[in-house]
Amino acid sequence: MKDNRLERLPLAKLSRRRFVGGAAALGLSPVILAACGDDGDGASEPSSGEATTTAAAPTTTAAPSPGGSGDMPEIKIGYVTPRTGPLAPFGEADSFVLGAMAAALGGAVEIADRDCESDSAKAGQATQELISEGAHIILAGGTPDVSVPVAAACDLGEVPCVTTIAPWQPHYLGLGGGLGPDFPEPPVASAWNFHFFWGLEDVISNFIELWEQSGADKVVGGMWPNDPDGNAWGNAAVGFPPALEAAGFTVVDVGRFDLATQDYSAIIGQFKEAGVQIVSGVVPPPVFATFQTQALQQDFNPPVMTMAKALLFPSAVSTYPQGEGLSTEIWWTNRHPFASSVTGQTAAELAAAFEEANGVQWTQPLGFAHAAFEIAVDAARRAGAADRGALNEALGSTSLDTVVGPIDFRAGPVPGVAKTPLVAGQWVAGQRYPLELAVTVNTQLPELAVDATIQPMS
Amino acid sequence: MSVRRTGQPAAPGATAYRISRSTAESKAGLAGSALLVIVLFTLPWWDSDGSLQTPLVVVLYYLGLAQMWNLLAGFAGMISIGQQMFVGAGTYALLQFAEAWGLDPWLSVPAAGLVAAALSAPVALFAFRLSGGYFAIGTWVAAEAVRLLVTESNDLRGGDVRSLTRESLGDYSLETRANVTYWLALALAVGGTAIVVVVLRSRVGLALRSVRDSEDGARSLGIDVIRTKALVWVVAAFWTGCAGAVILLSAPSTTAASAFSVSRWMALVIFIVVIGGVGSTTGPVLGVLVFWFIDEQLSDAEAWRFIVLGGIAAVMAIVAPRGLYGLIQRWRPLQFFPVRRRLIGPGADSS
Numbered sequence: 080m081k082d083n084r085l086e087r088l089p090l091a092k093l094s095r096r097r098f099v100g101g102a103a104a105l106g107l108s109p110v111i112l113a114a115c116g117d118d119g120d121g122a123s124e125p126s127s128g129e130a131t132t133t134a135a136a137p138t139t140t141a142a143p144s145p146g147g148s149g150d151m152p153e154i155k156i157g158y159v160t161p162r163t164g165p166l167a168p169f170g171e172a173d174s175f176v177l178g179a180m181a182a183a184l185g186g187a188v189e190i191a192d193r194d195c196e197s198d199s200a201k202a203g204q205a206t207q208e209l210i211s212e213g214a215h216i217i218l219a220g221g222t223p224d225v226s227v228p229v230a231a232a233c234d235l236g237e238v239p240c241v242t243t244i245a246p247w248q249p250h251y252l253g254l255g256g257g258l259g260p261d262f263p264e265p266p267v268a269s270a271w272n273f274h275f276f277w278g279l280e281d282v283i284s285n286f287i288e289l290w291e292q293s294g295a296d297k298v299v300g301g302m303w304p305n306d307p308d309g310n311a312w313g314n315a316a317v318g319f320p321p322a323l324e325a326a327g328f329t330v331v332d333v334g335r336f337d338l339a340t341q342d343y344s345a346i347i348g349q350f351k352e353a354g355v356q357i358v359s360g361v362v363p364p365p366v367f368a369t370f371q372t373q374a375l376q377q378d379f380n381p382p383v384m385t386m387a388k389a390l391l392f393p394s395a396v397s398t399y400p401q402g403e404g405l406s407t408e409i410w411w412t413n414r415h416p417f418a419s420s421v422t423g424q425t426a427a428e429l430a431a432a433f434e435e436a437n438g439v440q441w442t443q444p445l446g447f448a449h450a451a452f453e454i455a456v457d458a459a460r461r462a463g464a465a466d467r468g469a470l471n472e473a474l475g476s477t478s479l480d481t482v483v484g485p486i487d488f489r490a491g492p493v494p495g496v497a498k499t500p501l502v503a504g505q506w507v508a509g510q511r512y513p514l515e516l517a518v519t520v521n522t523q524l525p526e527l528a529v530d531a532t533i534q535p536m537s
Numbered sequence: 538m539s540v541r542r543t544g545q546p547a548a549p550g551a552t553a554y555r556i557s558r559s560t561a562e563s564k565a566g567l568a569g570s571a572l573l574v575i576v577l578f579t580l581p582w583w584d585s586d587g588s589l590q591t592p593l594v595v596v597l598y599y600l601g602l603a604q605m606w607n608l609l610a611g612f613a614g615m616i617s618i619g620q621q622m623f624v625g626a627g628t629y630a631l632l633q634f635a636e637a638w639g640l641d642p643w644l645s646v647p648a649a650g651l652v653a654a655a656l657s658a659p660v661a662l663f664a665f666r667l668s669g670g671y672f673a674i675g676t677w678v679a680a681e682a683v684r685l686l687v688t689e690s691n692d693l694r695g696g697d698v699r700s701l702t703r704e705s706l707g708d709y710s711l712e713t714r715a716n717v718t719y720w721l722a723l724a725l726a727v728g729g730t731a732i733v734v735v736v737l738r739s740r741v742g743l744a745l746r747s748v749r750d751s752e753d754g755a756r757s758l759g760i761d762v763i764r765t766k767a768l769v770w771v772v773a774a775f776w777t778g779c780a781g782a783v784i785l786l787s788a789p790s791t792t793a794a795s796a797f798s799v800s801r802w803m804a805l806v807i808f809i810v811v812i813g814g815v816g817s818t819t820g821p822v823l824g825v826l827v828f829w830f831i832d833e834q835l836s837d838a839e840a841w842r843f844i845v846l847g848g849i850a851a852v853m854a855i856v857a858p859r860g861l862y863g864l865i866q867r868w869r870p871l872q873f874f875p876v877r878r879r880l881i882g883p884g885a886d887s888s
Contacts, residue, residue, distance in 0.1 A: 163840045194839060199698050200795035203788035204595065211591035211715075224698060228790030231700035235789055236711065253698045305688055305696035306792070335696060337688060338794070339681075 151187040152465045156455055157209030157217040158190060159229050160448070164197025165363040168392035169221030169244060172445035175433050180452045183422050188456070195221075197363075199228045206232035216458070216470050218451040220244035221444070222388065223307035226274065227253035234269040239471035241454050243447045244410075247278045247496045249311035256493060258317060265493035273474045273488050275450070277501040279312060281523065282408050283322045285503040286385055288520045289406055290328075290357050293533045295383045297328040300350040302360030302370070305335035308388065312361045319359070331355055338363070343370045347379050361387040364395035371399050382535035385503075393440040393514060396506055402514050404536035406505040409516060411446035411483050416526045419482040420453045426482055440512045450481040484524075500524040505533050556878050558738070566819075566874060574727055581716045590715065594722040594787045596829050601725030601780045602802065603809040603821035605773040608733050611816035612742070613769050614749030616669070618803055619676025622660070622683045623653040623774045625797035627781025629693050632791070635705040637692075642705050643717055646782040653778020654771050656683070661770050665763060668752070677799070684797035695793025701785060718786045725780050732772060733818050734874050741765060808850050814862025818874040823861045 158177065162170035177190055191209055195202035202219070206229045209217055217240045219229035226242035227250060233240035234254070242250065252258065256268035290297070301320065303313030312318050313335060320330045331353040333346045347370075350358065358381050362370070367389035374380070383406065390396055390407035399405070413430030424432065429449060430441035454477055459465075462473035477488045477497075486497045500523040507530075509515030517530035577593075584590050602620070609615040630649035635642040660679045667675045688695035706714055736742050744765045747755040756762050785791055795801070805828070813824025831849070835842040857864050 163843070167840075194836070198795050198798065198801065199790050199792045200784065200788045200798075201801070203700070203790040207787065208591050211587040213586065213588070224792065227698040228700065228788070231698075231702065231790045232788070235701070235703065235706060235714070254700075255702060306794075307696070307698050310694075310696055337685060 150463060151184070151456070151460050152463060153187050153189070154215040154455075154459050154465045154470070155189045155191065155213055156452070157206070157212075157214030158192040159195050159202055159205050159209070159217065159219040159225065160192075161197040161202075161221045161225055162194040165365050166197040166221050166224065168364055168395050168442070169225075169444050170194070171392065171394060171442050172433060172448050175436050176445065176448040176452065178436075179422070179432070180449075184456065188459075195225055195229075197224070199224050203228035203232045205229075207236070210236040210238050214238065215465050215467055216241065216455050216474075218242075218455060220447060220451065223249040223253050223311075226250050227307065230254050230269055230272040230274070234271050237271060238467055239458075239474050240269075240272045241451050241474065242272060242274045243276050243451050244444060245274070245276055246282065246308070246311065247274055247276055247492065247498065248317060249307045250274050250276075251493055251496060252311065253307055258493075267494045269495065271471055273454070273477070273495050273497070275454070275483075275486050275488075275497040275499060276447075277408075277410065277499055278492065279317060279319075281498070281501040282312075282387060283319055284522070285408055285501055285520050286319075286359060287323070287326050287328075288522060289385060289503045289533055290383060292519060293357075293383050293535060295381075295535065296354070296356040298353060298355050299323055299328050299330050299357045299359055300346075300353070300355035300381075301330055301332045302346065302358065302362055302386075303332070303335060304338045304360070304362055304366070306338055308361045309335055312387070328357075329353075338366055340366075341369065343373045344377065346370075347374050347377050350381070351377075351379050356381050357383040357385065359385045359387075362389050364389045364392065364398075368395075368399055371401065375400055380536065383533075384536060390506070392442050393512065393516075394442065396514055401536070402506055403508055404505065404534065406503065406519075406533060407516075409443070409502045409504050409518060410499065411443045412502075412516060412518065412527070413441050414518070414527055415446065415483070415524070417480065417482050417484050419449060420479055421449075421456055424482070429482055440515075446483045450483040450486070453481045454479060454486060502527060504530070507531065507534075555881055557881050558878055560879070563874065570874075574723075577723055578720070581719060587715055590719050591787075592829075594719050594783075596825055597719075597722035597726040598780050598783050598787070599806065599809060599828065600821060600825045601722070601729035601783075602777060602806045603813070603825055604726075604729035604733050604818075605776050605780075606806050607810045607815060607818075607821050608736065608769055609773050611810065611820075612733070612737060612749060613745045613766060615766060615770065616673045617664075617676040618673045618799070619660070619664075619678075619680035620773070620777050620806065621797050621799050621802035622676075622680035623657065623777035624781035624784065624802040625680075625684060625687065625793065626653040626656050627778030628785045628791050628796040629687055629695070629793075630778070631782035631785050632699055632701070633693070636699070636701055639705065642701070642709075642786065643721070646721060646779055646786070649782035650775040650779035653781065654775035656778075657771050657774030661767055665766060665770075680797060680799070684793050687797070688793040693793075695796075698790050698792055700790040702789075706789075714786075718783065721779075721783045721786065725776070725783055729776055730818060730822070730874070732776065736769065736772070737818070741768060745769060805846075808846055810860075811850055812853055812860055814860030816859070817862045820860050820862040827861065 160170040160173055161167055162173060177192055181190055191212060191214060193205035195205050202225045206217060217229060217233055217238055219226055220243040223245040226245040230240050230242050231254060251268050254268035254272060257266050301313060303309040313332060315321060320332055323330050331350060333349055367386055385406040387408055390405045396402040396405060413427050415426040418425045419429060426446060433441050433445050457479045458470050458473040458477060462469040475488055477486055479486050484499045488495060488497050491497045502518055502524055503520040504516050504518040506514045507517045518527060519529060519531055519533045521527050521529050580590055606620055609617050627649040630652035631645050634640040634645035634648055664672055664675045687693045744760045747760060748762050748765055752762050809824035809828050810821050812827050814820025835845055
């Protein structure tokens with residue numbers, strides 16, 4: 080894990096919040112159980128790490144489950160996400176989603192979850208353990224640092240695997256896929272992996288639209304680090320630099336810097352000298368916190384800061400020196416016009432249930448973590464058997480309307496990949512919470528209303 | 538276990554003082570260990586679903602790492618905080634040998650150890666000039682430098698996730714891969730413990746402990762301090778490098794940040810040795826069992842896990858600086874692995 084200081088500092092801060100969140104979820108579960116007239120059988124933990132969560136309640140308060148559980152085989156689902164370390168915000172909705180899924184699916188599904196500690200090797204190891212424990216299908220997500228090792232271990236272990244929350248190019252390429260003129264026909268990266276998310280082309284077009292809307296000078300400072308995301312986003316062929324230059328932007332690329340860096344003076348100096356008006360990149364939340372603190376100290380305050388990964392989560396954005404006005408890509412909101420195929424909840428209802436249970440603002444991974452389970456459940460119903468091969472085959476022909484939109488693994492840009500729509504927006508002072516996400520670009524999802532036009536940061 | 542005597546052989550039947558390493562418990566300990574190793578070796582045949590085998594791989598490679606750090610810090614006084622550089626070197630050597638060059642993955646494991654051993658030589662050149670806390674920091678800096686080189690290298694691509702794939706492992710069945718990886722991890726643990734016992738029973742072991750206690754004193758007795766330290770440093774690097782390769786076989790993916798992680802390959806290893814008992818061969822075994830138990834219990838505690846582990850280590854350091862093994866010894870001076878010489882007087886009926 081990069082640098083000790085980098086990891087420990089935010090970790091200590093996050094732990095308390097996450098612990099409270101977990102406690103809140105624990106407090107809620109007796110309500111669900113009591114509602115079903117089945118309480119106190121020890122299954123009142125919505126999530127448990129090594130131990131498995133066996134669902135106690137046959138139905139939930141939310142909605143009737145379409146399809147019923149009659150034709151649902153008893154399967155064991157493994158789940159790997161980062162819940163501690165710099166990527167912890169990606170796992171913030173996990174305890175809620177796992178609890179809700181266990182409640183909604185009843186005894187048909189056993190869920191075993193693992194924290195990968197934001198570490199790629201640990202993610203692979205956790206996957207091996209889940210495979211040896213007999214998981215029929217493994218779900219994972221939270222940057223390519225997690226999705227790639229989980230998918231690689233599943234490929235070797237011949238276990239079906241659904242991954243998300245990682246742009247599809249770094250995931251697909253990291254898993255051994257190929258793009259470009261050498262590959263007229265994109266190869267199958269892994270016959271056992273199915274990935275759903277958006278891609279670099281989507282985030283590039285969203286960011287460009289956002290920046291043109293802002294009216295800022297077209298000088299972009301790029302912070303693409305030396306990690307799986309940064310290497311793809313900053314790539315000279317498929318990444319941001321060529322696309323931005325083609326769209327008339329000047330790119331100041333600081334190179335693939337090491338994420339353990341604690342001193343950003345050199346980067347800030349380079350940006351100031353080049354007259355950068357727009358700062359962009361893809362960095363984990365703790366790195367952005369350090370960068371913004373130093374930028375403000377050194378009097379560098381560009382009108383637009385559009386950072387991927389770091390600016391997605393209310394829990395992270397609220398800890399930055401200046402959160403208001405930061406802009407980001409948006410994969411999912413509580414206004415998305417979609418509903419869950421498992422619980423029937425709309426995006427708004429799902430987000431509200433999360434807010435009520437955890438006492439904190441909804442967060443984007445909620446929708447995608449929920450959708451990953453939807454896909455697994457749909458495949459299990461169609462496979463009709465707790466068999467890895469049959470489940471894998473069923474996953475391959477998935478065509479399902481989920482809470483994050485329609486998922487079709489047969490259509491994707493490359494084999495085994497399905498795309499979801501991407502929009503963009505800005506953090507503004509909110510009514511219910513100090514900062515709320517306003518949608519300012521909705522080209523890929525016109526059904527989602529635009530809330531505002533992007534405003535320059537003061 | 539034959540009793541080794543030193544000094545004048547006693548006349549037959551005479552009552553004499555003699556020096557012995559083995560004790561009743563050490564004989565029982567060795568017999569018990571042998572039995573345990575046999576049970577563990579045959580595990581793939583009776584743990585058919587592999588639900589015990591997979592987590593045991595982790596426990597076993599951690600024991601191998603812990604024994605090596607214990608050899609350096611506990612017996613040679615070389616408190617290195619840079620062993621993760623050898624783990625990472627082994628990991629990336631295996632990736633290169635097996636995945637990029639297509640060599641046999643199992644034979645690549647000792648080869649990866651040799652790469653780590655080769656790396657340890659230039660590091661020793663400057664680190665050995667430092668002592669105590671400076672040595673610790675120097676080794677850490679060296680490890681960070683190696684991590685950065687791997688991260689920046691265009692061939693090794695340490696910034697990306699890299700995995701062992703069917704390309705390198707496809708010739709072997711799922712079961713073979715799981716079993717050989719497990720046996721390699723078992724070999725790391727058993728071999729690591731054996732290395733420590735053998736080194737300590739040799740003349741080098743005696744020299745090591747004198748170097749640990751006082752380098753100047755050792756030098757004045759005619760001990761080649763640098764040679765003695767270099768020997769264990771290289772041996773530990775080799776074994777740690779092999780462990781790095783096995784770690785990759787068990788995980789199958791890595792990044793430079795993972796492979797050179799100071800928290801996973803150094804902090805946890807130090808925890809294991811400190812909890813178990815630094816400077817004893819049994820300590821790391823106890824430590825790894827405690828670590829396994831606590832880790833299982835706390836798996837759901839998220840970030841609190843690290844706080845609890847750190848708290849336990851801090852309390853142990855104050856209450857029981859010699860670890861669990863030290864606590865046991867306070868109660869009874871048991872010695873399961875015979876590495877210490879004891880004086881046995883006339884009339885003693887031991888062995």
